[in-house]
Amino acid sequence: MPQIKPPEEPESLGDIIKREVENRSRKQMRRDFRKINQQPKQNDPLRGLFWGLLLILLGILFFIKGRDWLSDIGWWQSLVIGLGAIFIIDTIVHYINPSSRSYSFSRLVPGVILIFVGLAWVYGFNQWWPIALVATGVALFVSSWMLQREIEKRKITQNTLIQSEIKYRRIIDNANSFIIEMDTQGNITFINKFAQDFFGYREQEIMGQNTVGTILQATEKNRQDQENMMEDISIHPEKYLHNEKENTLRNGEKAWIVWTNQPIFDEDNKLKEILCIGINSTEQKKAEELLAQQLKERTAIEERNRLARDLHDAVSQTLFSASLIAEVLPKLWERNPEEGRKRIGEIRELTRGALAEMRTLLLELRPVALKDAELGDLLRQLSESITGRARIPVQVQIEGHNTLPPEIKIALYRIAQEALNNVAKHSAASQAAVSLQYLSGEVRMTIRDNGKGFDAQDIQAQSLGVGIMKERAREINAQLAIDSQPGGGTTITATWKTDSPPAE
Numbered sequence: 001m002p003q004i005k006p007p008e009e010p011e012s013l014g015d016i017i018k019r020e021v022e023n024r025s026r027k028q029m030r031r032d033f034r035k036i037n038q039q040p041k042q043n044d045p046l047r048g049l050f051w052g053l054l055l056i057l058l059g060i061l062f063f064i065k066g067r068d069w070l071s072d073i074g075w076w077q078s079l080v081i082g083l084g085a086i087f088i089i090d091t092i093v094h095y096i097n098p099s100s101r102s103y104s105f106s107r108l109v110p111g112v113i114l115i116f117v118g119l120a121w122v123y124g125f126n127q128w129w130p131i132a133l134v135a136t137g138v139a140l141f142v143s144s145w146m147l148q149r150e151i152e153k154r155k156i157t158q159n160t161l162i163q164s165e166i167k168y169r170r171i172i173d174n175a176n177s178f179i180i181e182m183d184t185q186g187n188i189t190f191i192n193k194f195a196q197d198f199f200g201y202r203e204q205e206i207m208g209q210n211t212v213g214t215i216l217q218a219t220e221k222n223r224q225d226q227e228n229m230m231e232d233i234s235i236h237p238e239k240y241l242h243n244e245k246e247n248t249l250r251n252g253e254k255a256w257i258v259w260t261n262q263p264i265f266d267e268d269n270k271l272k273e274i275l276c277i278g279i280n281s282t283e284q285k286k287a288e289e290l291l292a293q294q295l296k297e298r299t300a301i302e303e304r305n306r307l308a309r310d311l312h313d314a315v316s317q318t319l320f321s322a323s324l325i326a327e328v329l330p331k332l333w334e335r336n337p338e339e340g341r342k343r344i345g346e347i348r349e350l351t352r353g354a355l356a357e358m359r360t361l362l363l364e365l366r367p368v369a370l371k372d373a374e375l376g377d378l379l380r381q382l383s384e385s386i387t388g389r390a391r392i393p394v395q396v397q398i399e400g401h402n403t404l405p406p407e408i409k410i411a412l413y414r415i416a417q418e419a420l421n422n423v424a425k426h427s428a429a430s431q432a433a434v435s436l437q438y439l440s441g442e443v444r445m446t447i448r449d450n451g452k453g454f455d456a457q458d459i460q461a462q463s464l465g466v467g468i469m470k471e472r473a474r475e476i477n478a479q480l481a482i483d484s485q486p487g488g489g490t491t492i493t494a495t496w497k498t499d500s501p502p503a504e
Helices: 013-042 047-066 072-096 098-103 105-123 125-174 193-199 220-232 282-335 337-365 367-372 375-390 406-427 459-464 466-475
Strands: 178-183 188-191 243-248 254-265 271-280 394-399 432-439 442-449 479-484 490-497
Touching (some): 047 072, 220 271, 337 375, 367 406, 375 394, 406 466, 406 490
Antiparallel strands (some): 479 490
16 A cells, blocks of 8 residues: 655745745845945956056166067066066955955966966976976966855855844844834835834835835924934934934824934944834833823822812911901900900901912912012011911012022922911910021011921921921022920021022
8 A cells, every 4th residue: 555645734824924024135145245245346456556566667677678688578577577577476366355355266377377487488388388288287277276165154144144134134023122224314224114103104105215204203393303313413412312302103103212322333434224123112112191191180189189278277267267356346446446456457367368368379380470479579468467367477588680490480489488388387386586687699588477386306307397397498599497495485497599580
């Protein structure tokens, strides 16, 4: 019974694609290798050596002939022998130099032939005929042997290059990174399979196309950024080693990619192309945006809760006190008009304080208005609100004037706000004072009260907002001094150095 061979398994699509890629890679490498072999023949680094030696030889022979030291036959014999010697010298020099070794074989054989023909011409053709044949054969053998060695070396080099190209292609195509090469105009000259699948383009659709309009949105800013990179990457390549850009997929979706751009130069050290390697950071970007949004919402909620507490603790209680005084005022006026006038003053003070508190809360709700207002006006309004809330008279004194940066102004305002809140809640003071001085080279703000004070070295002082005030001062590089002792009141001084002189 004849054995029936099992049917061979058909090749998978992956094996077919893999074989085609390897065949195309080998063909491309052979074409590139032929170009490399042809290039040196057109650019022989020692091509002037032969003509230089030939001109020297002719100059010497013409000089000797002009002196009648050689006959006509001797001149031609010397020319043939000298020409053969030039070929031999040219062969040796080319062989010593590795970059021009491939040119030496084509010069060895004519050099040997010319030398022996010249010697045969001088000493007699019959005498040198066998030697000339032997020498020519040896020269042909040596040149053929050397040429064969060079061919074998090139074949080994070619196979190594082909295998390296195949490995390189596999690594590039299987890499989980975007690998793109573009010329100095921004046109794509290479894009790996991973990048093609991610951006949604086929290779024939995107090759030769500009990055702006394909993987980057076609905006004037992107075009200008690309032109700036082409001009600057040769001088400052370190600036483009880590660039996060918003890219565009073919379907219009946005993607954030961190690009590493590396310039590639030609033999003349001119920018040839740029290698771009990217990593997808879209999910990380979305997570950061979500975290920032959550932080913003949480901050807004905390700010609303704080404003609600301030509204309840300050304005609501102040208006409630004013309403109680207003209710008993008619009866009190009938019995004691003098006491009634005093209560009317209290109502006026309470309503002014409530108005100041409302203005402060409105400023808190509008940060832009807080930045635009003068620091002196903010301190006056803050003092009025404390007076209305805690019924502690607060004197405000402003000396000089200067335009402060918004962040400095807000930090000093927050320090004063925290200090006056402590005066209202914890000091049991009967009066307080706020001083703002615009001096030469510095701005000094002082808050004083005659309350019960505290031990500044006690860790419990942090509960009075001392840590918050210190942090505010540290943010603007200001000095904060706290002078307090039990029963001796409290003095808080914030000093910020400035280069601008106070205004007249």
